[in-house]
Amino acid sequence: MAxxxxxxxxxxxxxxxxxxxxxxxxxxxxxxxxxxxxxxxxTEAFKRINxxxxxxxxxxxxxxxxxxxxxxxxxxxxxxxxxxLPTDPLGExxxxxxxxxxxNELLYGLARARAALVFGKPFDLKLCQQDGRAGLSVLELxxxxxxxxxxxxxxxxxxxxxxxxxxxAEGEVSLQPYPAVxxxxxxxxxxxxxxxxLPG
Amino acid sequence: MAxxxxxxxxxxxxxxxxxxxxxxxxxxxxxxxxxxxxxxxxTEAFKRINxxxxxxxxxxxxxxxxxxxxxxxxxxxxxxxxxxLPTDPLGExxxxxxxxxxxNELLYGLARARAALVFGKPFDLKLCQQDGRAGLSVLELxxxxxxxxxxxxxxxxxxxxxxxxxxxAEGEVSLQPYPAVxxxxxxxxxxxxxxxxLPG
Numbered sequence: 001m002a003x004x005x006x007x008x009x010x011x012x013x014x015x016x017x018x019x020x021x022x023x024x025x026x027x028x029x030x031x032x033x034x035x036x037x038x039x040x041x042x043t044e045a046f047k048r049i050n051x052x053x054x055x056x057x058x059x060x061x062x063x064x065x066x067x068x069x070x071x072x073x074x075x076x077x078x079x080x081x082x083x084x085l086p087t088d089p090l091g092e093x094x095x096x097x098x099x100x101x102x103x104n105e106l107l108y109g110l111a112r113a114r115a116a117l118v119f120g121k122p123f124d125l126k127l128c129q130q131d132g133r134a135g136l137s138v139l140e141l142x143x144x145x146x147x148x149x150x151x152x153x154x155x156x157x158x159x160x161x162x163x164x165x166x167x168x169a170e171g172e173v174s175l176q177p178y179p180a181v182x183x184x185x186x187x188x189x190x191x192x193x194x195x196x197x198l199p200g
Numbered sequence: 201m202a203x204x205x206x207x208x209x210x211x212x213x214x215x216x217x218x219x220x221x222x223x224x225x226x227x228x229x230x231x232x233x234x235x236x237x238x239x240x241x242x243t244e245a246f247k248r249i250n251x252x253x254x255x256x257x258x259x260x261x262x263x264x265x266x267x268x269x270x271x272x273x274x275x276x277x278x279x280x281x282x283x284x285l286p287t288d289p290l291g292e293x294x295x296x297x298x299x300x301x302x303x304n305e306l307l308y309g310l311a312r313a314r315a316a317l318v319f320g321k322p323f324d325l326k327l328c329q330q331d332g333r334a335g336l337s338v339l340e341l342x343x344x345x346x347x348x349x350x351x352x353x354x355x356x357x358x359x360x361x362x363x364x365x366x367x368x369a370e371g372e373v374s375l376q377p378y379p380a381v382x383x384x385x386x387x388x389x390x391x392x393x394x395x396x397x398l399p400g
Contacts, residue, residue: 183234
């Protein structure tokens, strides 16, 4: 039986990636909410847990794992069937390509555009929106010919990319030019044990 | 026998990650240099190879793999001993944590500060330098207690983080406050088959 604890900020898309996968894998966990607006991830006490001063952080027994991408890989390898993260070199590589997009165009494009508008962060909104649209174009191309990003089935690649795409409007990036991306959002939301970003 | 081709830009730190690992694994490859300054990665022909319009891209027989992080994972899984990328969940996760740092604080901090100064890119220099220093502090903390980032030995975590740290001065970020990082740079440079960023 897993003994999992998630340090979480409800309005973080990176935390949402982890909450989604935990739900889809049917894993119970204790949730510890921090208020990032109040700087609660930047205290000395929390930096002993994660020196980067960021959430999410997953604690599994006596293991501490920081970083959303690393946590997705950990959960998939430790608790999931290999279709969530294949073990063959090419299958794993295909997932890694989309994890990279999630960390680049989506995080430094879409998520930062949202952070500029929602949290007042000092990012260059136009540049972020432009990076985000570049990422969406790459997703659109792939999802025009495939239901899922990295395999014939859902994988952690989809879970990593979904949150900031689904929140694109909060960064004033319209998804209207990306119909295949919109259809894919619907497929993710139709998966068993999908959970909304913020519970109603 | 591998039949490898690397689409490369000599002055790209992301390409250098791949050149380093190919060398250390003793893999021969054909190198196709593109001039990114002239926009040679943004042509329609190249975008059919990589829709993101970026290098590096690795071609292995009939496989095309884009993204530096994905290529490191591919080469490690396909051609290297498992110490370069462990197969156990926790060992793999520890590597992923530092791949995430390489994609975040180092790429969007150090590499963008360098791109602003060297290539005249429109990035906020002070913000990039600040992000880069945050990454260096996290590396310093880890490397004060460990020779390598993710394991008792060199792994692709070190190869992913090394290039933009070694190029930090080009973004006017001094490494003087980070002695453990400097010692680690020396350890990487002392590895068999290390190659310099630009051949002399």
